[in-house]
Amino acid sequence: MTMPTGYDKYAFEPFAVTVDLAVFTLRAGALHVLLVERGQEPYAGHWALPGGFVLPTESAETAARRELAEETGLSDVGGLHLEQLRTYSEPGRDPRMRVVSVAFTALVPDPPEPHAGSDAAQARWLPYDTAKPLAFDHDRILADAHDRVGARLEYTCLATAFCPPEFTLGELQRVYETVWGTALDRPNFRRKVLATPGFVEPVPGAARLTGGRGKPAALYRAGAVTTLHPPLLRPSREGRPA
Amino acid sequence: MTMPTGYDKYAFEPFAVTVDLAVFTLRAGALHVLLVERGQEPYAGHWALPGGFVLPTESAETAARRELAEETGLSDVGGLHLEQLRTYSEPGRDPRMRVVSVAFTALVPDPPEPHAGSDAAQARWLPYDTAKPLAFDHDRILADAHDRVGARLEYTCLATAFCPPEFTLGELQRVYETVWGTALDRPNFRRKVLATPGFVEPVPGAARLTGGRGKPAALYRAGAVTTLHPPLLRPSREGRPA
DNA sequence: CCAAAAGTGTTTGTGGTACACCCATGT
DNA sequence: ACATGGGTGTACCACAAACACTTTTGG
Numbered sequence: 038m039t040m041p042t043g044y045d046k047y048a049f050e051p052f053a054v055t056v057d058l059a060v061f062t063l064r065a066g067a068l069h070v071l072l073v074e075r076g077q078e079p080y081a082g083h084w085a086l087p088g089g090f091v092l093p094t095e096s097a098e099t100a101a102r103r104e105l106a107e108e109t110g111l112s113d114v115g116g117l118h119l120e121q122l123r124t125y126s127e128p129g130r131d132p133r134m135r136v137v138s139v140a141f142t143a144l145v146p147d148p149p150e151p152h153a154g155s156d157a158a159q160a161r162w163l164p165y166d167t168a169k170p171l172a173f174d175h176d177r178i179l180a181d182a183h184d185r186v187g188a189r190l191e192y193t194c195l196a197t198a199f200c201p202p203e204f205t206l207g208e209l210q211r212v213y214e215t216v217w218g219t220a221l222d223r224p225n226f227r228r229k230v231l232a233t234p235g236f237v238e239p240v241p242g243a244a245r246l247t248g249g250r251g252k253p254a255a256l257y258r259a260g261a262v263t264t265l266h267p268p269l270l271r272p273s274r275e276g277r278p279a
Numbered sequence: 280m281t282m283p284t285g286y287d288k289y290a291f292e293p294f295a296v297t298v299d300l301a302v303f304t305l306r307a308g309a310l311h312v313l314l315v316e317r318g319q320e321p322y323a324g325h326w327a328l329p330g331g332f333v334l335p336t337e338s339a340e341t342a343a344r345r346e347l348a349e350e351t352g353l354s355d356v357g358g359l360h361l362e363q364l365r366t367y368s369e370p371g372r373d374p375r376m377r378v379v380s381v382a383f384t385a386l387v388p389d390p391p392e393p394h395a396g397s398d399a400a401q402a403r404w405l406p407y408d409t410a411k412p413l414a415f416d417h418d419r420i421l422a423d424a425h426d427r428v429g430a431r432l433e434y435t436c437l438a439t440a441f442c443p444p445e446f447t448l449g450e451l452q453r454v455y456e457t458v459w460g461t462a463l464d465r466p467n468f469r470r471k472v473l474a475t476p477g478f479v480e481p482v483p484g485a486a487r488l489t490g491g492r493g494k495p496a497a498l499y500r501a502g503a504v505t506t507l508h509p510p511l512l513r514p515s516r517e518g519r520p521a
Numbered sequence: 522c523c524a525a526a527a528g529t530g531t532t533t534g535t536g537g538t539a540c541a542c543c544c545a546t547g548t
Numbered sequence: 549a550c551a552t553g554g555g556t557g558t559a560c561c562a563c564a565a566a567c568a569c570t571t572t573t574g575g
Binding site: 222224225228229232246250251252253267272 | 563565567571573574575
């Protein structure tokens, strides 16, 4: 890495470094994403991903977790899944100045209504399917985030991050079906999950009535393992996302 | 995304935005990585990943490809595989100032000896196994890049990026074996590759003598497909990299 | 009794692994 | 003749898909 002559910090046009968050949750059987309505130009009145500046003493990860806590209003954000997606740095992506944005994806199990941010904009959970079009290049970021989450479900235990601490296998299956948009065979799904050691562990003796109807389901907790062997591949796809 | 009051570009301590490159190649059956020797403090005399500043009119991808051309001395760098890895933004990672670095991985088939950079440092291909320790947090970046390349081989046609335009299946297999560090069964490898439509396509009538010894091998070109179905999983692993 | 959801069992087919074997070339 | 590397065939085994069936609850 080479440095400009004399390490003059102001030798170059300054870059602003921000984080953008694609925060997903499941509501009423549909994938939702946290969005904020912009109160200022550019894109005033448009929806955008939440985000903000990286402060001088913060890493991007720290900034992302701080923004996640601020925007969701959740008190304890420490255990939530937060993952760096990629960095967007096209010169024209913000018309005001040069902004390099590190994008993150986050998964939230059962969120409260979000706070409005420090500015006048409102924040809200909106269904993923109806989110577009967003401000800036956030359509692209959101699509990339969705691809990433879908792929992560295949070979990590990420799906449990959408679930409350104790959940049924039916709920876990619905996570996969909702994110992937495909139906899965229940007996086979059950076998695959239980055959992977450390994916889920049973809660002894516990059961939950599922909406009154049907047989009560056994409860499980997320296991210790984070990567799945073998992976839980989604069915019938030609061509995987890179 | 919120902006500081009045859009004052200098309201914050400026961030420098750089790119770092982990450029891999295969030489003499071993994985090599392109490194530069630092001529200045800090870490003078240490090896480091090549990289440099993102210019005001560039995206990170553009800057990475420019640096790749400069450091390798290759005239046509357009077709080479270049992929964003992740962004490293820990506050203390460069003692001089706040540097946010977007890391990339690149794969080069058969490279010439590299140029020395604009500063006095020399550049050289070094075996991956002997690369550490590197300057700054480049050990971490290099390890992440190696993980990423290994994982990409499983479900993309990335291995062909290590090969010349026409290659034998034996050469392709050696790419996998070198990067993964495992031996593969030749008949099964052959079947898997040929069974994946679009992975490779035969060059009609062409054959290459493989070092004089043995039967001449048929030549293949990289196919049109970029993602593999089914994936070519590496054998006998407990736990996949995230 | 019926509907709904959980859970079990069984059959069938595909694909991966391991290994034996043949082919073509240089020394 | 033999060593070396390319290429083919095959038997076995594991696992996954598909689907029938049983169990337990509420109405």
